[in-house]
Amino acid sequence: MTDADGHFSKQVAERYDDAQGPQFQKEVIEQTVDLLAELAGDGRALELGIGTGRIALPLARRGVPVHGIDMSRAMVDRMRAKPGGERIGVSIGDFAGTTVDTTADGPFSLAYLVFNTIMNLTSQEAQVACFRNAAEHLAPGGCFVVEVLVPExxxxxxxxxxxxxxxxxxxxxxxxxxxxxxxxxxxxxxxxxxxxxxxxxxPFRYVWPAELDLMAQLAGLRLRDRWDGWTRLPFTEDSAQHVSVWEKPIS
CATH class of the missing domain: 2.20.25 (N-terminal domain of TfIIb)
Structure with a gap:
């Protein structure tokens, strides 16, 4: 049963950061932030599904301005309670369609969606809309990064x-x-x-790498890199997950 926060209620938010998975280990977070900070450069980053700030907060501490989109107020409240959380802007809504006003600060150089969160969109239509939404927020030359498992x-x-x-x-x-x-x-x-x-x-909807590439193409993006993970090891037929980077053409 869900409420206004979807499947990430206050009860879930209170325990979310206690998870023992590798994504919550300090080394993995540092590897993630290293790559995202490099891709963001001197620009801003947009996190789709910002949650409790697992990635957004350390990325912001690197000097990258971060804005987030998330439908769960409970998860965002959890982030707000952490040091620096009050300085990160958040738009409440579904990240497949919620937009951020870029009139004042300009478009983003990076949009990212980590930890299988693309699968929270449970239809192909919504996943395609997410790619289009990310692309519309990017400056020419900007990148959209997705971390997701390979269907098992x-x-x-x-x-x-x-x-x-x-x-x-x-x-x-x-x-x-x-x-x-x-x-x-x-x-x-x-x-x-x-x-x-x-x-x-x-509920989740699993998605194949080739299917994601087609979604990116429909959004006007092109594949730049695909790795096994944040360490940038090669993606192979035995990879259990991938980190993919699509770029918005400059012209």
Whole structure:
């Protein structure tokens, strides 16, 4: 069940930064910010799905002016409570269509969408709209960066459609795939020490690298780089994720 904050309610926001995934490790955050700061140069950065500021805050500390778009006020409130969070502008809304007024400060040199957040848009139409929205905010020569996993369909046994990705004494998580619609609905189950449980379901739409390239082309962008991750290792057939950079042509 969702509220005005979508699937990222106050309860989720309060625990979001406690996650143990690699994306929350200091080294990974530094690698992410290194690359984004390089691409931003002397310009501004627009984060689609800014959340609690995991990337935006350290990027801003590097001297890059950052503006964010996010539909979850609870996540943004969490960012605001952190040092420097009050200085980052945020537009509340769906990042597939919410626009930022660039009249005063000009367009952005960088737009970015990290940690599989493109998959929060659960239709191809919305994902295409997101690329167009990012492109419209970019200055000529500016870049749009997306970090997203490669669909894990090779993990699905024949005749099944469920892939578990987290197991433990009190916590389970798994994805249910629909290979026709590209739906990948994630289910999270947690049991507290007192025996009370909590279950959450979040819908996603998985997307292939080649499909993203076509979305970029429709938005007037062209592929510049694709790596296995923020370390810029080559992207191969065995890569589980990719960081892709599309550029808005100068002319």
């Amino acid at each position: 369909l090779r993990k699905i046994p024949a005749g099944q459609n469920i892939v578990p990705f987290r197991t433990g004494p009190r916590e389970w998580a798994y994805t249910v795939y629909d290979t026709v619609t590209q739906d990948a609905t994630c289910h999270y189950i947690e049991i507290a020490e007192d025996g009370h449980g909590e279950a959450r379901t979040i």
